[in-house]
Amino acid sequence: MEVITRRDADQAVELVARLLEMRIRAKPESVLGLATGRTMEKVYEQLAATGVSFAKCSSFNLDEYIGIPTDDPNSYRTYMQEHLFSKVDIDVANTFVPDGAASDLKAAARAYEDRIKAVGGIDVQLLGIGEAGHIGFNEPLSSLMSRTRDKALTPTTRMQNAGMFGGDPERVPKRALTMGVGTILDARELILLATGPAKANIIARAVEGPITSMVSASAIQLHPNCKVVVDEAAAAELQGRAYYDFVFANEPEWAEFRD
Ligand code: GLP
Numbered sequence: 001m002e003v004i005t006r007r008d009a010d011q012a013v014e015l016v017a018r019l020l021e022m023r024i025r026a027k028p029e030s031v032l033g034l035a036t037g038r039t040m041e042k043v044y045e046q047l048a049a050t051g052v053s054f055a056k057c058s059s060f061n062l063d064e065y066i067g068i069p070t071d072d073p074n075s076y077r078t079y080m081q082e083h084l085f086s087k088v089d090i091d092v093a094n095t096f097v098p099d100g101a102a103s104d105l106k107a108a109a110r111a112y113e114d115r116i117k118a119v120g121g122i123d124v125q126l127l128g129i130g131e132a133g134h135i136g137f138n139e140p141l142s143s144l145m146s147r148t149r150d151k152a153l154t155p156t157t158r159m160q161n162a163g164m165f166g167g168d169p170e171r172v173p174k175r176a177l178t179m180g181v182g183t184i185l186d187a188r189e190l191i192l193l194a195t196g197p198a199k200a201n202i203i204a205r206a207v208e209g210p211i212t213s214m215v216s217a218s219a220i221q222l223h224p225n226c227k228v229v230v231d232e233a234a235a236a237e238l239q240g241r242a243y244y245d246f247v248f249a250n251e252p253e254w255a256e257f258r259d
Contacts, residue, residue, distance in 0.1 A: 001226045003207060003244040004254070005235040009195035010042075012231045015257055016126070016193045017046035019227070023124050023189075029056040031116075033125030033179075033187050034084070035136075036061065036076045039195055040128060044084040054090035060116055062127070062136035063178035064100035066150055074164050075100070098148060098177040105177060109148040113183065125187035129194045132156040133202050133215035137178035142216045146180030181219045190226040192217070197233040204237035 006012040020043070024030050034040075064076045071078060077097045085095055096115060102108035116122060127135045132154050138146065139154045158172040165171035184190070194203050206217035207228055220226045235241060248254050 001207070001221060001223070001228060002247060002251075003228045003230065003235070003238065003240075004248050004257075005230050005232060005238075005241065005245065007232060009231045009233075012193060012195050012229050012234075013039075013042045013046060016191060016229050017043050017050070018257075019191060020047050020124065020126070021050045021052045024052050024054065024057060027123060028053065029058075030123045031119050031121065032057055032059040033122040033184070034059050034061045034080065035126045035128045036063070036079045037128040039193055040126065041083055043126070043193065044087070048084060048087035052088075054088040057090055058094035058119055059090065059096065060112075060122060060179075061095075061097040062125075062184070063176050064098040065173040066100040066105065066175040066177055067173045068100070070097075070099070070101050098179070100173075100177045102177075105150045109150070109177060112148045112177075112179075116183070116186075122187035124189045124191060125184055127184070127190060127192040127217075127220075129192060129199060129202055129206060129217050130157055131160050131198060131202055133206060133217050135181070135184055135192070135217045135220070137176040138181050138184075138216035140214045140216070142181055142213055144185075144211070144213055144216070144219045144222070145182040147183050148177065148179050150175050150177050181213075181216050185219060185223055188225065190220055190223050192220060192226070192228045193230075194228075194234045195231045197236065199230075199234040200236040203228070203230055203234050204239070208239055 098112050099108040158169040161172050162169040205215050211218045
């Protein structure tokens, strides 16, 4: 794992958008694993502004709410449409979001896994982190070997996402269909982005704490090719900063991002 700390959220976002752009330019037929949440909005804005072509890309989103229609303003399909798909030349037929509106969720979950396998797996998976330590919607106690399935959301998560539902956590759906931790770990590269002081504690637990199903994001420690990009505020509780900064300052890969 590499931990890259940027001065502020804008710089962290810029680095992640640039990494994704580079991955797509290097492999135009990339299979992208995409994430939602407020943190990612600017990443997609900047990525779209690079003008890189998504014509040959396909994409798989981490998760979707259960119990709201696909075209609901708060669905993650709508989010992706708004923030990325409508702004780039991706073929919408090649974009996949778990079908939280399916009548048979188990079948939908299986079909999602099969589809990922059929395209040869995910090249690069973008991740955010929830305040309860989830990646995707893998709430505490999610098996580190879990696959796509439906999962009950924690009160913390429903509270964190209430802003999108008129500020009322009761209006946030109770369940979601999410890639499993095992599904996420199968991606060939992981890029986790977190910004702001609210993420400082959970970032320290995910990066430096024990690997535990209580913090599903800690499973990224098992991944051989994982980058964690944070701003100063989200890095505030990391113990190993001096070493992480030293690596960032010396690796040729990061030359273009150094001040
Ligand atoms: C939701 C998503 C997660 C995302 C998290 C972070 O819960 N299911 O995949 O990581 O939000 O959200 P934000 O960026 O708004 O803090």
